[in-house]
Amino acid sequence: MSTLKPIVSKIDHIQGSDNASIEIVEYGDYECPACGDAYPILKEIEETFGHQIKFVFRNFPLQKAHQFAFEAAVCAEAAGLQNKFWEMHDALYENQYRIAEGIFEELAESIDLDLEKFKLDMDSSAVKDKIEKDFESGVRSGVNGTPSFYVNQAKFDGGVADLYQMLKESSE
Template sequence: MNDERNRSSLLVPPSTQDWMQGVLSAKVVLVMYGDYQDFRSADVYKLIKGIERELSAFSGEDYLCFIFRHFPQTQIHPNAKRAAQAAEAAAAQGQFWLMHDTLFAHQQKLENGYLVEYANDLGLDIPQFLKELSKQVHVDRINEDIESGMQSGVTATPTLFINGIRYSDRYNRTRLMAALSNLAN
């Protein structure tokens, strides 16, 4: 019974340490474990962004809080962890979400040279960015996300939790929108 709960509940609650859009006091808190090299993660992220725009227009800014946690699947996506490190290095310069969006938009090009190109396009301090990547400054942060996912039964990406409960339906607009609306009431 406890194992079943671990697979259906988010065991590490959202916090201000997470990458979030919105506020933790929102009616709906949506946590996504994702992998920048996984096309399904990119598709679900695009779906969420569309739903997020729609919900904020109709229900206000405090309705949905979106949280992204890293879950690179290095066994099948060799560039995913490096991409996560690039997102974190960009975050250190205040550009997490711009790099996050760039990585999903260009997920077929996540080798080191491209990561530097994206950082340059975002106006980041390239020597600082390269230093943080080469010294793997942000690996512990990424590993914390991975560990928190594993504690909650995450084995693949994307995996979503809505208000702490694992979303297990199909990833389409209608069903996800219904789940977000139902849990808020």
Template sequence: MQHQLEETLFKRGSLCFVFRHFPQSQIHPQAQKAAAATEAAAAQGRFWQMHEMLLQHQQELGDGYLAEYADNLGLDVTQFLRDIAQKVYVDRINQDIASGVDSGVVSTPALFINGVRYVDALEFEPLLVAIAEAFHG
């Protein structure tokens, strides 16, 4: 069943995944900077690669580390650091936060399927079933 659901949802382009920032600086002091780093990387086509890099190195988010990560991903490091320093993406990140608050988000991860908050297990099989039910419902 799992393979059939994956085939139906993922391979036919029926699933749209939207990522929104919800940095919680009281828990992770560098969260806002991490969000800005992913957006600066996104401007150069490397959002998910930077996202993964930052998840792997959550305790190492100083400017030197960010420059190293950007370089490792083949980004224009000067532009990347300039975008972060000039807070180019602060409005976008703040809009994501406001949207999350308006939707009742208080912590992450928060998942929504067709606009409805998903609160069940964050495990592959139950999540896939919920997506399939929303798709067919």
């Protein structure tokens, strides 16, 4: 069975309680249609289970399949340097059908980022290194497509609907 390598740390993007009993790590690609379909279900999981869930997102851009996947990940990480990773994460998925050259600055403006800093951060090696580290951790963890989920560090074999069903059953 595949396990999460490395475990979640302060360099990750985390939503939810540190004391949550369930940690969900998603390896995702902002341009992946299946990730886009998973996004509203993950939001529902977070709303339904609230403080029981700690949700983590790691970048796994499938660059051969999705032309703007890496740039979208760079966009989210650059927003993260202004403490707006999750706002950009949501904006990217909510506008997935429009992802193309030129949308990233528009989204940055829509979430009130400092555009000059954002543009500089989009070109920074630190941002690109973070994405490459996420991707490498996915490869080491056994990710073979997106979205891939890890629940309490163990690879979850199934889609987001299966994940939601399992969580509902375990909370009854």
